[in-house]
Amino acid sequence: MPQPAPGSPSRDNKPLLFLDVDGPLLPFRARRDTEDPLLARIDRADGPRLRALNCRLVWATTWMDEANEVVAPLLGLPELPVVRWPDDDDVPIRGMHWKTAPLTRWARGQPFVWLDDEIGDMDRLWVAGEHPAPALLHKVDPYLGLTEDDLETVRRWVLRSDSPRLGR
Template sequence: MTPTARLPLLFLDVDGPLIPFGASQPYPTYETGPENPGARENPLLARINPQHGPRLTALPCELVRATTWMEDANTWVAPRIGWVAVHHPGPALLHRVEPRQGLRDSDYAVLDSWLRRRAGV
């Protein structure tokens, strides 16, 4: 990829992909450290698997939040997964994540494959 080439954008929602919902059984919860950002304000934040951060940042793309969480995504979600996004024009892949399950290995495989094809990797 040339220095002036731009990476594809990955628009990622919070509800469903990062915070699964709607299943009949309980979801696993994750601690993020002694401060556990936002736990009192929104107990659903405990469903965010911090391992999503490294996996998302390893994809050959730039992450952009596409969520109704607005500024709360910066305040409560970003610290849990190390999320930093820069917005610019670029190719797009629309991929639905099953909200009852959240991001799974198969979702990462689809994203990684598409992004690597776009990047010529």
């Protein structure tokens, strides 16, 4: 499938949702009883839960294309756009995550959610200053993986961020 240009606006104006794999979808703990280490940690129900969030899902992970090849089929997700990372991991401000600036650029000023287990205050501060639209940087506990509380936080944010976007 041809990749859409980074951050191409969608007609429906849904927020982007940048998705990390290690931590949120593959927590450190086993979630299922199987010999396969990957299958043990993945929860297939995460796919339908994520699709129901009414966002445009985008892989933001070091898995890169393997997220589509390996993880997406297990979760019943379609092939998703993939954020390509720069070769250097220079960050604008010390203490920021190396993903923050590239994925914010990818969003091109559109509202976005970012689910990752390595988000910190510096990332939130930087995005608040550099990104003109609403953004939710939500840290997922890598021991638990994505929880119902995480999903509820995203749902509430999507509902709240919907009204200011009217007329954009």
